[in-house]
Every structure is written in structure tokens, then in C-alpha cells.
Amino acid sequence: MKRRIIIFGASGRAGEVLLNTARKAGWETLSPAHEECNLLHPGAAAGYVLAHTEAEAVVNCAAMASPDVCEFDAFGAHMVNASSPGEMALACRHTGARFVHLSTDYVLDSRRAGLKDETAPCKPCNIYGMSKLEGERQILEALPESLILRVSWICGNPHRPGFPETIVARALRGEPLSAIVDKFSLPTHTRDIAATILECIDKPEESGILHLCSRGEPMSWYDIGSIALQCAHELGALNELPSVTPQHLADVSFFRARRPVHTAMNSSRLNQIFGRSSSTAHDAIRRAVKDFLQTLRTEEG
Numbered sequence: 200m201k202r203r204i205i206i207f208g209a210s211g212r213a214g215e216v217l218l219n220t221a222r223k224a225g226w227e228t229l230s231p232a233h234e235e236c237n238l239l240h241p242g243a244a245a246g247y248v249l250a251h252t253e254a255e256a257v258v259n260c261a262a263m264a265s266p267d268v269c270e271f272d273a274f275g276a277h278m279v280n281a282s283s284p285g286e287m288a289l290a291c292r293h294t295g296a297r298f299v300h301l302s303t304d305y306v307l308d309s310r311r312a313g314l315k316d317e318t319a320p321c322k323p324c325n326i327y328g329m330s331k332l333e334g335e336r337q338i339l340e341a342l343p344e345s346l347i348l349r350v351s352w353i354c355g356n357p358h359r360p361g362f363p364e365t366i367v368a369r370a371l372r373g374e375p376l377s378a379i380v381d382k383f384s385l386p387t388h389t390r391d392i393a394a395t396i397l398e399c400i401d402k403p404e405e406s407g408i409l410h411l412c413s414r415g416e417p418m419s420w421y422d423i424g425s426i427a428l429q430c431a432h433e434l435g436a437l438n439e440l441p442s443v444t445p446q447h448l449a450d451v452s453f454f455r456a457r458r459p460v461h462t463a464m465n466s467s468r469l470n471q472i473f474g475r476s477s478s479t480a481h482d483a484i485r486r487a488v489k490d491f492l493q494t495l496r497t498e499e500g
């Protein structure tokens with residue numbers, strides 16, 4: 200009999216890649232759509248888990264993931280990002296399913312530069328980060344055996360572009376390009392997220408919080424954009440390298456929520472557990488751009 204997994208948020212950037220990866224790995228997947236299980240109502244998530252006691256694992260990739268949307272809907276952010284994940288964990292406690300949840304580098308105290316491990320202090324600066332931190336707390340209170348993976352700047356789903364794919368798409372359309380120079384993190388590739396989640400399911404002895412992102416020194420969006428454009432150039436999609444106007448966070452008027460400045464994470468603990476090394480940030484960006492260009496070519500026929 201096939202192993203069963205419930206994936207919340209399977210239509211999202213990370214969830215869609217996990218869904219496809221799990222199916223390829225032989226899992227039978229249950230992936231309730233937003234309308235079928237609205238996480239604004241935490242009982243809905245718990246009800247879904249309790250109705251599928253045969254599921255061996257439950258993974259939550261769903262979130263109100265836009266800091267700007269959260270800033271204007273603090274109640275919704277709390278329900279989707281904190282209460283529903285807490286209820287999922289509680290339900291897993293009853294069914295015995297392994298629970299894996301995605302969190303974010305935005306929970307961290309971002310005032311100090313450098314790579315941050317799991318012991319680094321948390322001090323989110325916006326509603327999104329606060330709701331995700333509260334989600335971590337509620338999950339570990341309900342089911343301490345849960346595993347929470349903090350990821351950052353997700354890229355690598357060609358159908359739901361992250362920053363590397365977006366800047367390449369803009370360059371291909373000949374649009375003016377700009378990128379922020381004074382906000383620092385590291386990208387996480389969707390395929391690395393999906394593979395790690397499936398590995399974590401089979402390591403029930405691991406619990407708590409783990410950081411998962413690519414390896415390297417903290418990067419700005421400007422750095423990531425420059426590498427993405429260079430890759431697109433090397434792959435023959437751009438004849439010449441377009442110029443990118445540097446921008447500062449303070450000059451960006453369209454952000455409604457404050458953005459943290461220094462949230463780059465260190466994934467050493469996770470790598471030690473799995474006996475491997477993360478991909479470099481350059482490699483994660485290159486894979487994302489390559490897949491994106493390949494998908495564009497396929498869609499253009």
C-alpha cells in the first residue's frame with residue numbers, strides 16, 4: 200500500500216514542487232484546496248487531518264505569505280499562520296502523523312549582520328513575522344515532536360517565480376530593472392525544500408526548528424538579481440547584460456510592511472543531521488533561472 204501524505208498549500212510556490220516530488224517518490228497525496236479547507240478557520244485544518252487518520256505525514260506549506268497583505272489583515276495572518284498550524288499539530292498528535300511545517304527567516308532579529316543559526320534571537324519587525332513566530336510556538340506547544348523548517352527567499356518554481364526568475368522575466372521584456380542593495384538573506388530552492396521535507400518525514404527522531412537555505416555569504420536582492428541576469432546571459436537568453444539600478448529600502452514606497460534587514464541563515468545543523476552540504480546560493484539561482492527559461496521555451500512552443 201502507498202504511503203499517504205497530506206499537503207496543505209499545494210498550489211503555492213513551495214507546495215506545488217513538494218506535491219510533484221512526493222508523487223514521483225511514490226507517495227499518495229491528499230492536497231486540500233483553499234476553498235475546501237480555508238485556514239482562516241483553524242477548525243477546518245484540524246478537521247481535515249482528523250478525517251484522514253491513514254495519513255502518515257502532514258506538511259504545511261500554506262501561509263498568508265505576503266508581508267504587505269498580513270500588515271492589513273493581522274487577524275487573517277494570525278489564523279492562517281499561527282492558529283491553523285497549531286491546530287494541525289494538535290490533530291497530528293491524535294492521529295500519530297509526522298508533522299512538518301515551513302516557517303521563515305522573517306521571525307529573526309534582523310538588526311545584526313551575519314549568518315544566523317537556530318539559537319539566534321527572534322524579534323520580527325512586521326505582522327507576517329510575528330504571526331509566523333506565534334505559529335512556531337503553537338506548533339511546538341501542541342506537538343513538540345513536530346519539525347519546523349525555516350526557509351528564505353524561495354525560488355525554483357517556474358510557474359510561481361521568485362526574485363531570480365522575476366528579474367530575468369523583466370529583462371526579457373526589456374523593462375527597466377532595479378533591486379534593493381541593503382537587505383540581506385540567502386535563497387532557498389524549492390527542490391531542496393521538497394527533498395528535505397521528504398527526508399525529514401523519515402527522521403522522526405528530529406524535532407524542533409531547523410534552518411534551510413543555500414550556502415554562502417548574506418546576499419542582497421541586487422546581488423541575487425545580478426547573478427540571475429548573468430546566468431540568463433550565459434545560457435544565451437540575454438544578448439547583453441542589462442544594467443540594474445540600485446535601490447535602498449528607505450526609498451521603496453510600495454512596501455506596506457517593514458522589511459527585516461539581516462536575516463541570512465546558516466543551515467549547518469540540518470546539514471550535519473543529513474550528512475551533506477547545502478547547494479551554494481549561486482547554484483540555487485542558476486537552477487531556478489535555467490528551469491524558468493526552459494519552461495518559457497516549452498510554453499512558447
Ligand SMILES: NC(=O)c1ccc[n+]([C@@H]2O[C@H](COP(=O)([O-])OP(=O)(O)OC[C@H]3O[C@@H](n4cnc5c(N)ncnc54)[C@H](OP(=O)(O)O)[C@@H]3O)[C@@H](O)[C@H]2O)c1
Pocket residue numbers: 207208209210211212213214232233234236237238239259260261262263264265279301302303304331350351352353354359361
Ligand atoms: N516565498 C518566500 O520567499 C518565502 C520566504 C520565507 C518563508 N516562506 C514560507 O514558506 C512557506 C511557503 O511559501 P510560498 O511562497 O510557497 O507561499 P505561496 O506561494 O504564497 O503559497 C501559499 C499557499 O497557501 C495557501 N493559502 C493561503 N491562504 C490560505 C487559506 N486561507 N486557506 C487555505 N490555503 C491558503 C495558498 O492557496 P491559494 O493559492 O489557493 O490561495 C497557497 O497554496 C510559507 O510558510 C511561507 O511563510 C516563504
